[in-house]
Structures are given as structure tokens and as C-alpha cells.
Ligand code: NAP
């Protein structure tokens with residue numbers, strides 16, 4: 475019988491790549507979708523017609539219990555979150571509820587539905603749980619590169635909410651013997667990345683300028699450095715973590731970092747343009763507290779899971795620019811329905 479996976483956050487970037495990958499592996503894939511008439515659900519259905527949809531919301535415990543009861547999954551991937559860091563200052567309580575408490579509700583749904591009790595051991599037949607933890611938890615980093623033992627010092631309400639979800643996942647593993655793991659993923663991007671994140675903002679900005687639809691690109695802190703990889707590579711790591719013999723947490727990243735300035739340089743250059751002529755810095759885009767740098771040490775994932783990233787930074791940037799040039803040339807815009815190529 476096909477293994478069954480339930481993915482929260484199915485309408486997001488990672489949900490789409492993970493669903494595609496699991497379908498290729500022969501899984502029956504279910505996606506949890508929220509809202510009465512969520513336009514992102516129809517966009518997802520266009521791309522992934524084989525995904526089955528179950529309604530539910532990370533804010534609603536009962537809906538998660540119903541979803542788990544209905545789907546009877548072998549694996550649950552909790553990717554749903556408010557994931558845009560600046561929004562977490564504007565709606566800190568909502569971020570805590572969705573990104574933090576949502577983890578508790580999902581874990582409880584699994585615990586209740588599978589009848590797991592205290593002190594059980596991680597046996598076969600259990601629902602395996604993946605939590606989308608984040609390198610934002612490292613925040614003001616205490617060492618570079620960051621590994622599974624690096625201390626957390628989150629710098630945003632989002633990072634704090636993710637740290638709660640991370641520790642709770644560990645706690646359910648230790649308290650109930652659940653096969654519950656966290657992937658501490660560093661920034662990963664793609665042509666399906668939300669337009670609010672800096673890589674896609676830049677690739678879309680370059681495409682608009684190249685096509686004569688804009689004359690400048692406004693950015694915030696050009697000195698921030700990130701470890702950027704390709705989302706398609708990272709969802710494979712999520713799957714590998716749930717196939718491992720023992721439940722453990724892993725850092726996933728490339729081990730290389732670039733600044734936002736270098737990102738802009740690479741993206742404009744991919745379109746044959748000089749970034750300095752178009753990029754304007756805007757103080758209003760700076761954050762109340764910044765994460766200056768993030769760089770992964772993915773050694774544990776390489777050694778224990780055999781995971782390695784395949785797409786390098788320059789290749790990733792070029793493919794995003796190329797994709798946005800095609801999208802905008804074909805008359806696409808950023809309506810929720812058409813922002814995915
Ligand atoms: P994304 O594109 O922003 O997708 C977020 C998803 O969460 C969307 O499907 C959204 O659904 C869903 N969601 C929001 N509120 C919800 C609620 N109340 N109930 C159920 N679902 C809800 O994020 P992503 O880039 O794919 O990232 C996936 C996960 O990995 C997130 O948890 C993110 O925080 C984490 N992460 C991402 C990165 C990265 O670089 N991409 C790195 C580390 C960790 P709607 O369509 O209904 O809004």
C-alpha cells in the first residue's frame with residue numbers, strides 16, 4: 475500500500491516541492507488547506523492535481539484532529555506558518571498562535587489520534603512528524619557556522635515562535651517517545667518563493683527593470699548575509715529525516731553565505747545589467763532587530779542522511795531571474811493564481 479503523507483502549508487513554496495517529491499516516490503499526498511475560498515488552493519491544484527485536500531487550520535485544534543483522523547497519515551510534515559519575518563513584528567500574537575502554538579496543536583492531534591501515552595517508545599506503525607524549524611532561531615549567532623548544538627538567540631517574534639515549536643517537538647519525542655524531528659533549515663528559495671522575500675523580490679525587480687516595467691529596486695539592509703539554497707534540494711532532506719532509524723534534528727544548508735549586495739549583483743548581472751544603477755536603499759525596509767549572518771554546518775546531515783545540496787548560489791539566482799523574465803514576458807503578474815511559473 476502507498477505510504478500516506480499529510481502536509482500543512484501545502485500552498486506554500488516548500489509544500490509544493492515536497493508534495494511533488496513525495497508523489498514521485500509513490501506516496502498518497504494530502505495537503506491541509508485553510509479558509510473558505512483560499513485562492514492559493516486553486517493555484518496549488520493547477521500545479522499538483524494529484525494532491526488531495528483536507529480542510530483545517532493551525533489555529534483550530536478540532537480541525538487538525540479531524541484531518542489526522544480522516545487521512546490516517548504515516549508521515550506528517552508541519553510546514554504551515556506565518557513565515558515572513560517582518561510580519562511577525564506587526565502581528566506578533568498571530569505569529570505566536572500559528573507558527574508556535576500551531577506546532578502544539580498538530581502534535582496533540584497526532585498524540586490523541588494515535589493514542590500515544592507517556593513514556594512510550596518510538597515503535598513502528600507510529601505517525602512520524604516533521605517540524606519546519608528555522609535558522610532564524612540562531613538569530614544573533616554565538617558561533618559560525620551554526621550546527622545542531624549552537625545556542626539559540628532569536629531576534630524576531632517569528633524566531634521566538636519557531637524556537638517554541640522546536641523545543642516542543644523535542645519534548646514530545648522525549649515525553650511520549652514520538653518519532654518527532656525538526657529540520658533546522660537555512661534560507662531556501664526558488665521561482666515559487668513568495669514575492670515578499672528578498673531573493674524573489676530581487677529576481678522580480680530585475681525582470682521588471684529589464685522589461686522596462688520599472689526603473690529602480692528598493693532594498694533594505696544590503697550587508698545582511700544568508701546561506702541560500704534551492705528549495706527542491708531541501709525538501710528531500712525533510713523526507714530523509716523521517717526515513718532515519720532514530721528521530722533526530724538536523725541542520726540543513728549549503729555552508730556558504732552571500733550578502734544581499736552580492737545577491738543583487740548576481741541577479742542584475744544574470745540579466746546583463748549593472749546593479750548599482752538601479753538599487754536604491756530604503757531605511758524603512760530595515761528591521762527592528764536584524765540577523766546579521768547565518769551560515770550552516772550541514773555535516774551531520776551529510777554523514778548520517780547522505781544529504782547534499784545540488785544547486786549552487788549563482789545557478790539558483792540565474793534560474794529565478796530567467797523564470798521571472800519568462801513569467802512577466804508572458805503577461806503573468808503577481809496575482810496569487812499566476813505567481814508560480
Ligand atoms: P510559505 O511559502 O510562506 O508557506 C507558508 C504556508 O503556511 C502556506 O501554505 C500558508 O497557507 C500556511 N499557513 C499560514 N497560516 C496558516 C494557518 N493558520 N493554518 C494552516 N496553514 C497556514 O513558507 P515556505 O517558505 O514554504 O516555508 C515552509 C515552512 O518552513 C514554514 O514553516 C517556514 O517558517 C519554514 N522555513 C522556511 C524557510 C525558507 O527559507 N523557505 C527556512 C526555514 C524554515 P495559506 O496559503 O493559507 O496562507
Ligand code: G4F
Pocket residue numbers: 557558559607608609610659660661662670671672673675692693694695696698699700734759760761764765768
Ligand atoms: O528574504 P528574507 O525576508 O528572509 P529571512 O528574514 O532570512 O527569513 C527567511 O528565512 C528564514 C530562515 O533563516 C525562514 F525561517 C523564514 O521563514 C524566511 O523564509 O530576508 C533576508 C535578508 C534579511 O536580512 C533582510 O533584512 O534580506 C534582508 N533584506 C534587505 N532588503 C530584505 C530586503 N529582505 C526583504 N524581505 N526585503 C527587502 O527589501
